[in-house]
Amino acid sequence: MSDFLLTTAKNYTGSVIALTSAAIFGILAIKYNDRALFSDRRDDIPTIKGVPLFGVMFDLVSNKLRNLEWFNENINKLDTMTMYGTALGIPPMIMTIDPKNIQHIANDNFSCYAKGDNIVDAGMELFGHGIFVANGEQWRYQRKAASLIFNTVNFRDSFTEVFLKEINTLSEHVFDKNAVTGEPINFQDAIYKFTLESFVNIGFGKKLNILTSKDKVPFAVSFDYCQDVMFNRLIDPFTNLRDKINSILHPSQLSHKDHVKVINELAYSLINERREQLKKGHEYHDLLSRFMSSRNEDGKTLNDKELRDLILNLIIAGRDTTAQTISWLLYYTLKYPSVEAKLLEEVKLYIKDEVENNPPKLYETIKKMIYFHAVLHETLRLDPIIGNNARTAVRDDVFPDGTRVRKGDLVLWNPYSMARSEKIWGPDANEFKPERWVLASGDLHREAPSKWPAFHLGPRVCLGQSLATLEVLVALGLLLKRYKFSLVPGQNITHTASLTHPIKDGLHVFVEKHHS
Numbered sequence: 001m002s003d004f005l006l007t008t009a010k011n012y013t014g015s016v017i018a019l020t021s022a023a024i025f026g027i028l029a030i031k032y033n034d035r036a037l038f039s040d041r042r043d044d045i046p047t048i049k050g051v052p053l054f055g056v057m058f059d060l061v062s063n064k065l066r067n068l069e070w071f072n073e074n075i076n077k078l079d080t081m082t083m084y085g086t087a088l089g090i091p092p093m094i095m096t097i098d099p100k101n102i103q104h105i106a107n108d109n110f111s112c113y114a115k116g117d118n119i120v121d122a123g124m125e126l127f128g129h130g131i132f133v134a135n136g137e138q139w140r141y142q143r144k145a146a147s148l149i150f151n152t153v154n155f156r157d158s159f160t161e162v163f164l165k166e167i168n169t170l171s172e173h174v175f176d177k178n179a180v181t182g183e184p185i186n187f188q189d190a191i192y193k194f195t196l197e198s199f200v201n202i203g204f205g206k207k208l209n210i211l212t213s214k215d216k217v218p219f220a221v222s223f224d225y226c227q228d229v230m231f232n233r234l235i236d237p238f239t240n241l242r243d244k245i246n247s248i249l250h251p252s253q254l255s256h257k258d259h260v261k262v263i264n265e266l267a268y269s270l271i272n273e274r275r276e277q278l279k280k281g282h283e284y285h286d287l288l289s290r291f292m293s294s295r296n297e298d299g300k301t302l303n304d305k306e307l308r309d310l311i312l313n314l315i316i317a318g319r320d321t322t323a324q325t326i327s328w329l330l331y332y333t334l335k336y337p338s339v340e341a342k343l344l345e346e347v348k349l350y351i352k353d354e355v356e357n358n359p360p361k362l363y364e365t366i367k368k369m370i371y372f373h374a375v376l377h378e379t380l381r382l383d384p385i386i387g388n389n390a391r392t393a394v395r396d397d398v399f400p401d402g403t404r405v406r407k408g409d410l411v412l413w414n415p416y417s418m419a420r421s422e423k424i425w426g427p428d429a430n431e432f433k434p435e436r437w438v439l440a441s442g443d444l445h446r447e448a449p450s451k452w453p454a455f456h457l458g459p460r461v462c463l464g465q466s467l468a469t470l471e472v473l474v475a476l477g478l479l480l481k482r483y484k485f486s487l488v489p490g491q492n493i494t495h496t497a498s499l500t501h502p503i504k505d506g507l508h509v510f511v512e513k514h515h516s
């Protein structure tokens with residue numbers, strides 16, 4: 001065949017392929033004109049309209065840093081409590097703020113809603129098969145082993161003592177010094193160190209001694225990095241590609257793999273050290289020892305990888321959540337002078353000098369501080385640390401509000417948006433009002449957790465709720481007793497997008513010592 005005929009035939013074939021592809025693309029774009037490819041239209045649920053074939057994917061990616069607001073804006077725009085949306089690359093999403101549905105997902109029909117592959121895959125390097133992402137028997141044995149440590153005697157005696165000791169170190173090495181120099185301090189950063197140091201101490205019997213160091217510890221830097229990668233993967237399908245390109249363009253920077261290595265080194269060193277000490281006959285009653293003597297879903301003792309996964313999941317649970325809560329609580333206290341005045345009054349009334357340095361007394365006293373609990377609950381209402389949460393439906397189901405859920409759907413609920421809903425909290429939903437948590441009798445109002453899921457509910461309710469509450473109240477109770485904090489003027493306090501809910505640029509405060 002001559003060259004001319006060959007070229008003509010090739011061009012012809014090329015044109016046919018191009019035209020056919022364009023026609024297929026066109027037909028698909030017409031069929032899926034408002035949603036992601038191969039997803040179903042749901043005329044029975046208010047729907048966030050997307051673009052042809054991609055659905056709301058670009059919307060999600062471009063709103064990645066304001067994903068809580070994106071959810072809230074859409075639920076308001078559609079004037080609904082449950083909505084639907086599709087995005088290429090993730091399962092169809094059913095999004096709700098209806099407490100009835102949340103009760104159903106988290107508790108009443110618990111077995112129908114699991115941690116899905118999207119969460120497990122996104123967090124594989126960091127969470128492994130740990131409690132946060134595990135399902136079924138793998139979750140059950142970890143929950144049982146971890147829950148053994150959260151008993152009253154531990155709380156009253158050892159946990160309170162650790163918090164007290166570490167707050168004393170923080171006072172002496174950080175706040176006292178800043179009170180003298182008058183220099184402002186990033187309170188959130190200081191408190192991250194406090195919660196990490198305390199939790200590693202409580203859980204694993206180890207002191208990291210980070211409260212006295214000025215820099216961020218490499219472990220915490222790597223931890224933040226990996227959490228960020230996980231969060232991005234959940235929303236943005238280009239995360240892995242960007243990570244690869246980044247490691248080629250900036251070979252000197254630590255890659256995701258390097259960060260995982262830093263984290264693993266700490267976890268494995270804790271495990272190895274403990275195995276050595278146990279061989280020497282030392283006895284421990286902390287989390288690590290409990291895990292070492294517990295059995296996995298196959299009835300075997302845990303290997304190093306299983307121990308590593310459990311340890312890291314608990315450090316994640318214990319560090320950021322509590323540090324961010326303490327920081328938001330201080331922020332609201334300083335923002336509203338009337339709240340600060342009432343809180344101080346309660347602190348002075350209850351945390352007397354003889355209580356301050358006596359852990360069992362401090363533990364008992366803290367429990368009586370109703371207004372403090374109210375401020376904590378209100379802080380976690382408006383700034384829930386897990387602002388967006390999700391499960392995957394393992395079979396077809398129907399929500400109490402009538403919404404049909406299909407096997408494989410991603411089911412999301414958003415405590416951040418719930419807090420701002422007048423349908424749930426009434427006309428003052430957006431206001432910071434600790435009083436809504438205090439009954440006329442003066443007791444604390446216990447809200448249904450489906451309306452206030454700050455610590456979740458049902459079989460997977462937060463294991464550390466009491467521990468976190470104790471830690472927040474001990475830390476801030478003592479700090480407010482000792483110091484007068486004030487906000488550095490001009491800072492813009494807002495959150496940033498993350499797996500949890502940090503204050504974006506930290507909380508910068510001036511510190512003065514109270515003169516009693």
Ligand code: HEM
Pocket residue numbers: 131132143146314317318319321322325380385386389390453454455456459460461462463464465467468469
């Ligand atoms: C104020 C601080 C805290 C808040 C707001 C908080 C909130 C939550 C929430 C919302 C969940 C449910 C997550 C999900 O749906 O998967 C959860 C789970 C969990 N939390 Fe917390 N948490 C806090 C502190 C702690 C602490 C200090 C610990 C200490 C060990 C802890 C341990 C856990 C564990 C182990 C789970 C997983 C439970 C399971 O899946 O069975 N949390 N937490």
